[in-house]
Amino acid sequence: MPGSVSFSHEDARRYYDWFGAKQDTQGFYENAALGALIENGAFCDAQAVLEIGCGTGKFAARLLSDHLPASARYVGLDISGTMVALAKERLEPWADRAEIHRSDGGFDLPAFGMSFDRVVFTYVFDLLSVEDISKALSATHSVLRTGGWLCSAGLTRGTGGLSSITSAAWTWVHGIKPSLVGGCRPLALTDFLDKSRWRVVHREVVVSATVPSEVLVAEAL
Numbered sequence: 001m002p003g004s005v006s007f008s009h010e011d012a013r014r015y016y017d018w019f020g021a022k023q024d025t026q027g028f029y030e031n032a033a034l035g036a037l038i039e040n041g042a043f044c045d046a047q048a049v050l051e052i053g054c055g056t057g058k059f060a061a062r063l064l065s066d067h068l069p070a071s072a073r074y075v076g077l078d079i080s081g082t083m084v085a086l087a088k089e090r091l092e093p094w095a096d097r098a099e100i101h102r103s104d105g106g107f108d109l110p111a112f113g114m115s116f117d118r119v120v121f122t123y124v125f126d127l128l129s130v131e132d133i134s135k136a137l138s139a140t141h142s143v144l145r146t147g148g149w150l151c152s153a154g155l156t157r158g159t160g161g162l163s164s165i166t167s168a169a170w171t172w173v174h175g176i177k178p179s180l181v182g183g184c185r186p187l188a189l190t191d192f193l194d195k196s197r198w199r200v201v202h203r204e205v206v207v208s209a210t211v212p213s214e215v216l217v218a219e220a221l
């Protein structure tokens with residue numbers, strides 16, 4: 001069962017404080033999925049975006065420079081002080097409308113504002129415990145305006161061939177020692193969505209360098 005091996009908030013903070021800027025080397029499997037998320041996330045219509053686990057601010061910089069309206073506000077949260085510092089530095093050109101905060105790892109999202117048009121998670125749900133995934137989804141629903149979109153990309157199960165071998169091997173390594181894979185393991189976020197609260201707008205599995213990622217856009221009902 002995904003999530004049966006624990007990677008605590010403290011484990012995540014310690015690991016990503018150490019990993020820091022090396023996160024950007026993961027583009028060889030993340031970039032194609034992030035591109036699909038941008039294609040399907042209609043960010044040009046968003047005035048307020050919240051990102052959880054913003055990492056180095058790479059995705060935020062892409063949104064702010066090329067996709068969000070010039071008037072849009074961005075709020076990023078991360079549990080790692082190293083990541084918060086890197087993201088603040090990277091987003092300096094948009095400091096008048098982009099803010100980054102250190103998170104305690106919980107999901108008190110209303111503390112950072114309400115009525116977001118998009119809440120973004122890229123390669124974050126896949127390192128949360130099953131309990132935290134439910135908390136994060138519920139908190140996300142509470143801060144999205146009605147009709148707002150959850151936008152997620154993350155590791156998922158393979159679709160056959162090499163991608164299935166890669167996801168099985170990844171799950172196996174995670175089961176031995178989660179920190180060997182940054183706490184992340186393949187899962188299907190759609191399995192966690194309450195159909196009475198979310199409508200799936202777009203879902204696809206993107207495979208890059210044999211690594212499968214689930215790209216999911218879901219509307220808060």
Ligand SMILES: C[S@@+](CC[C@H](N)C(=O)[O-])C[C@H]1O[C@@H](n2cnc3c(N)ncnc32)[C@H](O)[C@@H]1O
Nearest residue numbers: 012016053054055078079080083103105122123
């Ligand atoms: C795999 S990295 C992905 C970073 C970035 N979203 C990307 O796609 O490059 C996971 C990020 O989530 C952060 N993180 C982990 N658990 C978190 C939590 N409970 N709350 C906020 N951020 C968290 C980590 O510090 C790290 O920056």
